[in-house]
Structures are given as structure tokens and as C-alpha cells.
Amino acid sequence: MGAISLRGINKRFGATHVIKDVNIEIEQGEFCVFVGPSGCGKSTLLRLIAGLEDITSGELRIGDRVVNHLQPKERAVAMVFQSYAIFPHMTVRENIAFGLTIRRESRAEIDRKVSEAARMLRMEDLLDRRPSQLSGGQRQRVAIGRAVVRDPSVFLFDEPLSNLDAALRMSTRQEIAALHAQLKTTMIYVTHDQVEAMTLADKIVVLKEGRVMQIGAPMDLYHNPANLFVAGFLGAPSMNFLPVTVEAQGARTVTVTGDMLGRTEVPHRGRSFAPGQPATLGIRPQYLRPDDSGALRGTVRVSERLGTETVVDVALAQGTRLMAALAEDVILTPGAPVAFGFDGYKAHVFAETP
Amino acid sequence: MTLDRATRLMGRYLLLLFIACIFVFPIIFMIMSSFKPDLQLLQDTSSVRALLPVGDLSLDNYREAFDRAPIGLFIFNSVFITATTLLLSLFLASIAAFAFVFIDWRGKSVVLALVVATYILPFETVAVPLLLLVNNLPWLSAEGITWGWLNSYQVQIIPWIVRALEIFLFVQYFKDLPRDLVEAARVDGATWFQVYRRVVMPLSGPVIATVAILKFLEMYNNQFLWPIMVVQAEDYRPIMVGLQYFFQLNTAWGEIMAYLTIITVPVLIFYLVLQRAFIASIASTGVKG
Ligand SMILES: Nc1ncnc2c1ncn2[C@@H]1O[C@H](COP(=O)(O)OP(=O)(O)O)[C@@H](O)[C@H]1O
Ligand SMILES: [Mg+2]
Numbered sequence: 001m002g003a004i005s006l007r008g009i010n011k012r013f014g015a016t017h018v019i020k021d022v023n024i025e026i027e028q029g030e031f032c033v034f035v036g037p038s039g040c041g042k043s044t045l046l047r048l049i050a051g052l053e054d055i056t057s058g059e060l061r062i063g064d065r066v067v068n069h070l071q072p073k074e075r076a077v078a079m080v081f082q083s084y085a086i087f088p089h090m091t092v093r094e095n096i097a098f099g100l101t102i103r104r105e106s107r108a109e110i111d112r113k114v115s116e117a118a119r120m121l122r123m124e125d126l127l128d129r130r131p132s133q134l135s136g137g138q139r140q141r142v143a144i145g146r147a148v149v150r151d152p153s154v155f156l157f158d159e160p161l162s163n164l165d166a167a168l169r170m171s172t173r174q175e176i177a178a179l180h181a182q183l184k185t186t187m188i189y190v191t192h193d194q195v196e197a198m199t200l201a202d203k204i205v206v207l208k209e210g211r212v213m214q215i216g217a218p219m220d221l222y223h224n225p226a227n228l229f230v231a232g233f234l235g236a237p238s239m240n241f242l243p244v245t246v247e248a249q250g251a252r253t254v255t256v257t258g259d260m261l262g263r264t265e266v267p268h269r270g271r272s273f274a275p276g277q278p279a280t281l282g283i284r285p286q287y288l289r290p291d292d293s294g295a296l297r298g299t300v301r302v303s304e305r306l307g308t309e310t311v312v313d314v315a316l317a318q319g320t321r322l323m324a325a326l327a328e329d330v331i332l333t334p335g336a337p338v339a340f341g342f343d344g345y346k347a348h349v350f351a352e353t354p
Numbered sequence: 355m356t357l358d359r360a361t362r363l364m365g366r367y368l369l370l371l372f373i374a375c376i377f378v379f380p381i382i383f384m385i386m387s388s389f390k391p392d393l394q395l396l397q398d399t400s401s402v403r404a405l406l407p408v409g410d411l412s413l414d415n416y417r418e419a420f421d422r423a424p425i426g427l428f429i430f431n432s433v434f435i436t437a438t439t440l441l442l443s444l445f446l447a448s449i450a451a452f453a454f455v456f457i458d459w460r461g462k463s464v465v466l467a468l469v470v471a472t473y474i475l476p477f478e479t480v481a482v483p484l485l486l487l488v489n490n491l492p493w494l495s496a497e498g499i500t501w502g503w504l505n506s507y508q509v510q511i512i513p514w515i516v517r518a519l520e521i522f523l524f525v526q527y528f529k530d531l532p533r534d535l536v537e538a539a540r541v542d543g544a545t546w547f548q549v550y551r552r553v554v555m556p557l558s559g560p561v562i563a564t565v566a567i568l569k570f571l572e573m574y575n576n577q578f579l580w581p582i583m584v585v586q587a588e589d590y591r592p593i594m595v596g597l598q599y600f601f602q603l604n605t606a607w608g609e610i611m612a613y614l615t616i617i618t619v620p621v622l623i624f625y626l627v628l629q630r631a632f633i634a635s636i637a638s639t640g641v642k643g
Binding site: 050078079102103156 | 458532534535537538539540541542543544545548552553556557
């Protein structure tokens with residue numbers, strides 16, 4: 001049995017249905033990331049787990065207890081807020097010790113735990129400062145420290161990196177990964193950034209408009225997206241989608257034809273299609289290769305040279321946009337004609353049309 | 355051009371000076387007169403000497419006033435009533451506002467609207483029903499249960515503890531506090547009362563100051579009608595009502611001026627000390643004292 005399980009969870013705010021029949025099982029010690037575009041209900045889901053919002057219907061378990069009606073304090077969870085929520089009238093030490101003083105632990109015990117957390121987060125020299133004297137990154141550490149000392153059964157993070165600058169974001173991300181490796185506590189981490197999701201997660205839950213789109217390990221989701229939304233959301237640049245028509249379904253592949261594609265065989269990945277059915281072919285920008293005899297022809301709109309990679313934005317003949325990521329440094333001037341080919345076995349086909 | 359501006363500025367200052375004088379002269383007159391014997395006091399009123407510390411100055415008026423009425427007791431009563439009301443008011447109004455802002459419960463917005471609506475009722479409209487009510491309430495004292503609160507401290511304190519304005523001011527302030535702080539404390543295991551005491555109140559200095567100032571002035575200045583209605587005995591009489599009786603049994607102007615000075619000076623000191631906080635609080639809440 002998992003550490004946390006959400007079964008048929010719904011949340012309504014008055015007439016607005018925000019979380020729709022969500023089912024998730026999170027294992028003990030797992031790093032689970034909820035990812036999805038802004039407004040999809042990630043924070044609400046986290047707040048339901050923390051006990052900050054009432055669950056409209058469904059069952060939430062933490063460990064072997066149903067916690068639907070328990071107060072936050074009875075759930076043994078710790079949460080790091082997007083705003084950090086540092087108490088401005090307390091020193092760093094008092095902030096970190098807050099949960100322990102509430103529990104009336106002994107002075108000595110509190111001192112020991114606070115020092116240990118401060119050492120782990122490398123902020124021993126900040127303990128007597130006020131929050132107003134701290135940088136954003138330091139506040140972030142205080143918020144994490146306050147969670148860590150409580151030794152909770154679950155950590156909840158709500159977009160903890162979104163207020164940091166790019167450089168700090170990367171190093172803090174690595175520190176959070178290291179923290180998880182060290183503590184081995186179950187963590188639930190909310191973000192809208194697919195890179196954070198891919199790099200941190202043991203398990204990713206992709207959400208859209210309050211519904212679970214797919215759950216799985218990062219590479220499962222990357223290589224086998226269940227639908228157009230997940231396919232388009234994970235990976236950068238986004239997967240290219242081209243309209244196609246199904247011609248025939250084989251044992252392992254499905255044959256499709258499209259405007260510029262000719263006939264292409266694509267693995268069906270367990271999905272079944274009817275001949276003549278409209279479908280969408282998906283191909284990641286990284287799997288496109290320049291090929292003068294390739295089927296996808298168009299002109300360069302913009303090209304970005306990133307050193308190890310060149311990202312090309314192409315306008316195909318009938319106006320469709322195509323992104324290609326070439327694993328070399330090439331110079332392509334806007335307006336130049338280009339042609340790409342790809343290996344059908346690396347493509348995806350979806351019954352949905354965008 | 356610049357001359358024009360200078361003249362206008364000068365005009366403005368003269369006007370302000372004139373207005374200030376209108377307010378300040380009576381106070382100076384009162385304080386000066388309280389040190390003068392009656393005869394000189396009356397003669398001085400016809401000249402600028404009324405505003406100057408000249409002639410036969412002494413503390414005789416104060417001595418007389420204290421002899422004639424138990425002013426010490428009146429001052430104690432006023433301070434006790436004001437301080438008790440103030441402290442209970444800060445506590446109860448803030449904790450009510452806390453429940454309105456941070457805790458979810460059914461019907462909360464309706465109840466809040468009703469509370470705020472009571473603000474428009476002037477005291478005079480509820481005075482008589484309130485009098486009938488307090489006349490029939492029980493109180494537990496050394497002699498056991500007694501009925502009727504007339505002639506007591508509690509009759510001057512309890513009806514005044516919480517009024518809509520204080521709750522409303524706290525509600526407005528709490529709404530602007532970051533909700534995350536409260537939620538972080540909740541997740542960290544704090545009970546609602548611990549959130550109130552350890553997170554919300556320590557961050558509420560400005561609104562506490564505002565409410566304290568408004569409440570102090572209300573209690574000290576405006577409570578006149580009610581004590582006259584409910585307190586006949588001298589034992590519980592506040593100093594403002596004491597003044598009324600003092601007038602009745604006395605036409606010695608010097609003593610009256612001494613009495614008035616005793617009442618006024620604490621308020622003046624209070625104003626001067628808290629002047630900046632006072633202006634800031636009025637500016638920030640848009641509420642006039
Ligand atoms: N207290 C609330 N009352 C009404 N609607 C809310 C409330 N909280 C969130 N919502 C709505 O629920 C949706 C999901 O919000 P949220 O969970 O914050 O999204 P995310 O964190 O994924 O950006 C949004 O449309 C938001 O407007
Ligand atoms: Mg959010």
C-alpha cells in the first residue's frame with residue numbers, strides 16, 4: 001500500500017469544479033511531481049493533501065489513515081509555500097523552530113534539531129537574522145529548514161523555485177534532489193515547469209484542467225505519452241504535430257498518410273485505429289534530420305544556435321509550423337529552403353486531432 | 355512671481371496660525387486660570403492677562419477641588435473603566451475578526467454584514483433598551499447572585515467592550531495579511547489560537563494602535579450620557595460625570611478650571627505622545643476619531 005493515495009478526489013469551489021475525479025497512488029519515499037499549466041489545479045490538489053481545503057468528495061489516505069476530516073496538524077505533513085511564508089517577526093532560528101515549539105519539544109532538543117538543519121542547509125551563520133535581511137534564496141532555505149526539522153511523513157512543495165533567478169533555480173533544484181536522496185521521505189512537488197518535473201521526479205502526474213492526463217516515470221511519459229496533451233507538454237521544444245489519415249493497422253504499427261508525408265509506418269503503442277480515421281502524427285524536434293529527399297519541405301523562419309544544438313523554426317509549405325532540433329551547430333538563414341526526414345519508428349500517432 | 359507665492363504662503367500660514375489660536379487659547383486660558391484666585395481670574399478675562407501666568411498664582415484651587423470632591427477616586431474609576439474596556443476590546447474584537455477572516459464557517463458573511471450594520475445605530479437609539487437590559491441582568495459577587503447592574507463598574511465596561519468599528523478595523527487589516535503565513539503555521543501544527551497569538555497578533559501592531567487610540571478617546575471623552583443613566587453612587591462615578599456634579603455644587607471658577615485641567619492634561623499628553631501614530635492610523639484607515 002502506498003504512502004499517500006487519492007481515490008476519486010473532487011474539489012468544487014461553489015459552482016466551479018476544480019479537481020475532477022483524481023486518482024493517484026504515491027509510494028513510500030517517492031518523489032512525485034504534479035505538473036501542468038498554470039491554473040490546472042496543482043496547488044489546490046496540494047492544499048487538499050495538506051488539509052488547507054476541504055475535500056468535496058473522494059478519499060484521501062496518508063499511510064493507513066483516511067485523513068479527509070483531519071486538521072493539517074494531525075496529518076504530519078510539512079509544506080514549503082511558493083511565497084516561502086517566512087514569519088517576518090521572527091528570527092531565522094525562531095522560524096525554523098516554530099513547528100517544534102508548537103509541539104512543546106524541550107529547549108535542548110529544539111536547539112539540536114535547528115543546528116542540524118542549519119548545517120545541512122548551510123545557513124548556520126544566518127540563524128539570528130531577520131527575514132528582511134535575507135535574499136530570496138536564503139528565505140527559500142529557511143522555508144525548507146522549517147519543514148525539515150519537523151521530520152514529517154510527507155513534504156509538500158508548491159512551486160518552490162518559481163521566485164528564484166535562473167542560476168539559483170538550477171542549484172536549488174539539485175539541492176532538493178540531494179535532500180530527497182538523503183532523507184528518503186515521500187515528497188510531492190508541484191511545478192508548471194516540465195524541466196523540473198523531468199529532472200526531479202520518480203513519478204510524474206500530468207494535470208490539465210483538474211484532470212489527470214497521465215501518471216508515470218519521466219522517461220515513460222516522454223517516450224510513451226498517452227495523449228496529445230502529455231506529448232506536447234513534456235520535452236523542449238514541443239513535439240511537432242501533423243494531421244494524417246489512417247490507412248491500415250498492422251501487428252505493431254499503423255500506416256498513415258499525410259499531406260506532405262507520403263505513406264509512413266508508425267508504432268501504434270497499443271492503440272487501435274480504423275482505416276480512414278483522421279489522426280495526428282507526433283514527432284519530436286530532436287528526431288528530425290536534414291535530408292534533401294525528406295518529405296517535410298519548407299523554409300527557415302528563425303534559427304537559434306545554442307552551441308550543442310541548433311533549433312530551427314520552419315514554415316512548411318501549407319503554413320504548418322515545424323520545430324527541429326539539430327544536434328550540431330549549423331548556420332541557416334531565414335528564408336532558406338530546408339527539407340527534413342525522420343524515422344517513423346520514433347514517431348507517435350494519436351487518435352485525437354488538435 | 356516668487357513674491358506672489360511668498361505672499362500666498364504667508365497668507366496661508368497666518369490663516370493656520372489664526373485657526374490654531376482659536377483652538378489653543380481656551381486651553382491656555384483654562385490652565386492659567388486654574389492657578390488664579392477667582393477675583394483676579396474674572397478681572398483678567400477682559401485683557402490679554404487672561405492668557406498669561408501673572409498675578410497671584412497658587413495651587414489653592416487644586417487643593418480646594420480635591421477637598422470638595424473625591425477626584426482621586428473619579429480618576430481611578432475612569433482609568434480603571436477605560437483600561438479594562440480597552441484591553442478586553444482589543445482581545446475580543448481581534449479574535450472575532452480572526453474568526454471572520456481566517457476560519458471558514460457557514461453564514462459567516464451574513465453575520466459579518468449584520469455586525470457591521472450595527473455600526474450605523476447611534477448610541478442614543480439603544481440607550482433605553484440597554485438600560486432595561488442591564489437593570490435585569492444577574493451578577494455574581496461576594497454576596498452571591500445579585501440582580502441588576504446599576505451602580506457598578508461592569509455596567510460601564512461590558513456594554514462598551516466590542517462595537518462594530520473595532521471588529522471591522524481588525525477584519526480589514528487581517529484581510530491584507532498574507533494568508534500563506536496563517537496556512538504555514540497551521541500546517542506546522544499550530545491550533546487556531548496559536549496562529550492568532552503567535553503569528554497574527556505580533557504582525558498587527560498598526561491596527562492594534564489604531565483601535566487602542568480610537569477606543570481610548572471614545573471611552574474617555576464620549577462616555578457621558580450612559581454613566582449618568584446607570585451610576586448614581588459616587589463610588590463608581592467616572593471623572594467626566596464627576597465634573598457635572600462638581601459644577602452643580604460649585605461656582606468657584608478657579609476650582610472648575612483646576613478640575614478641567616486635571617481632566618484635559620492626560621488627553622493632551624496622550625495626543626502629544628501618540629500624535630504621529632494617531633495621524634498615521636487615521637490616514638491609513640480613513641476613520642475619523
Ligand atoms: N479559493 C478558491 N475559490 C475559487 N476558485 C479557486 C480557489 N482556489 C483556486 N481556485 C481556482 O481553481 C483553479 C486551480 O487553481 P490552482 O490550484 O491555484 O492552480 P495552479 O496551482 O495549477 O496554478 C483556478 O481556476 C483557480 O481560479
Ligand atoms: Mg499554484
